[in-house]
Amino acid sequence: DAGITQSPRHKVTETGTPVTLRCHQTENHRYMYWYRQDPGHGLRLIHYSYGVKDTDKGEVSDGYSVSRSKTEDFLLTLESATSSQTSVYFCAISTTGAFGYTFGSGTRLTVV
Amino acid sequence: LAKTTQPISMDSYEGQEVNITCSHNNIATNDYITWYQQFPSQGPRFIIQGYKTKVTNEVASLFIPADRKSSTLSLPRVSLSDTAVYYCLVGALSGGYQKVTFGTGTKLQVIP
Numbered sequence: 001d002a003g004i005t006q007s008p009r010h011k012v013t014e015t016g017t018p019v020t021l022r023c024h025q026t027e028n029h030r031y032m033y034w035y036r037q038d039p040g041h042g043l044r045l046i047h048y049s050y051g052v053k054d055t056d057k058g059e060v061s062d063g064y065s066v067s068r069s070k071t072e073d074f075l076l077t078l079e080s081a082t083s084s085q086t087s088v089y090f091c092a093i094s095t096t097g098a099f100g101y102t103f104g105s106g107t108r109l110t111v112v
Numbered sequence: 113l114a115k116t117t118q119p120i121s122m123d124s125y126e127g128q129e130v131n132i133t134c135s136h137n138n139i140a141t142n143d144y145i146t147w148y149q150q151f152p153s154q155g156p157r158f159i160i161q162g163y164k165t166k167v168t169n170e171v172a173s174l175f176i177p178a179d180r181k182s183s184t185l186s187l188p189r190v191s192l193s194d195t196a197v198y199y200c201l202v203g204a205l206s207g208g209y210q211k212v213t214f215g216t217g218t219k220l221q222v223i224p
Contacts (some may be wrong), residue, residue, distance in 0.1 A: 035214075038210025042199060042214040043156070058212070090155050099146045099203045099212065 003027045006091050006104035013111055019078040021107050023091030025071075031094040032057075032074040033101065034066060036087040043090065049074055081111045113204040114124045114139045116215035123221045130187045132218050137181050139182030140211075142204035145176060145183045150197045152216070159185065159198075187220075 003026030013019050023032060034046040035058075045058030047066040055066050063085060065077045078085055088108050092101035117135040124130045136205070144163055148156035160167055160175045162183070173186040187194060197219050203212035 012130070040216065042216040044214070045210070045212050048210055057211070058210070096158055097144065097146075097161050098205055099144055099201055100158045100161050101148075101156070102158065106153075106155055 001074055004091060004102055006107050010108045013081050015082060015111055016080050019081050019103040021076045021089055023074045023104060025093050028071055029093040034076045035090045035092060037090060038087050044109045080111060083111050086111045114143055114213050116200055116202055118200060118215040118218045121224055124190055125223050126191055127189050130190050130220060132146040132185045132198050133182055134183045134215050136202045139180050139202055140204055143202045146201040147174065147185045148165045156199060171197050186192050190222050194220065196220060
């Protein structure tokens with residue numbers, strides 16, 4: 001779908017370890033996003049990027065950092081994973097209007 | 113951030129029209145309203161977006177009253193494959209900063 005892929009699809013990690021999730025797009029879209037989805041909370045914006053090396057915080061950015069060194073790649077790093085960061089993480093790109101996203105297939109992260 | 117409220121679940125028979133409403137009482141002037149569909153283990157999929165009045169595309173209609181404090185997604189003649197969770201999103205660009213709120217979703221069950 002619109003050339004957006006996330007890796008890995010599943011990951012189990014230990015508390016306190018750093019974790020990096022990758023989002024890759026093939027269509028040269030300017031805006032890229034990281035969301036997390038949790039039961040009862042819907043989707044919440046973590047960080048977004050509006051260009052290479054241009055990023056900004058979303059609603060739930062504490063404990064996360066991002067980097068975008070190339071248009072096609074947007075990385076999300078959990079600096080020191082905690083159990084509260086167990087979630088499904090979705091990457092998205094803007095393809096239709098301001099908030100018409102195309103989402104990736106998600107990464108299911110479990111922190112034990 | 114705009115606060116959004118959706119019914120938790122709805123049931124409908126095949127062939128019926130389904131209307132799902134999202135309340136967003138504190139919507140801001142610049143906010144757009146977008147609806148997504150999500151199947152299990154997949155990322156959300158864009159359905160429709162609007163600002164005011166009525167928008168229609170090949171799969172749905174979106175009704176937004178003049179006060180914009182709510183919006184209604186209308187799915188004509190649903191089929192079993194429309195069983196999914198539907199999310200509304202209210203969001204705007206404000207001074208370059210993106211403010212986005214997803215609803216917690218409405219689980220639609222289509223019954224044969």
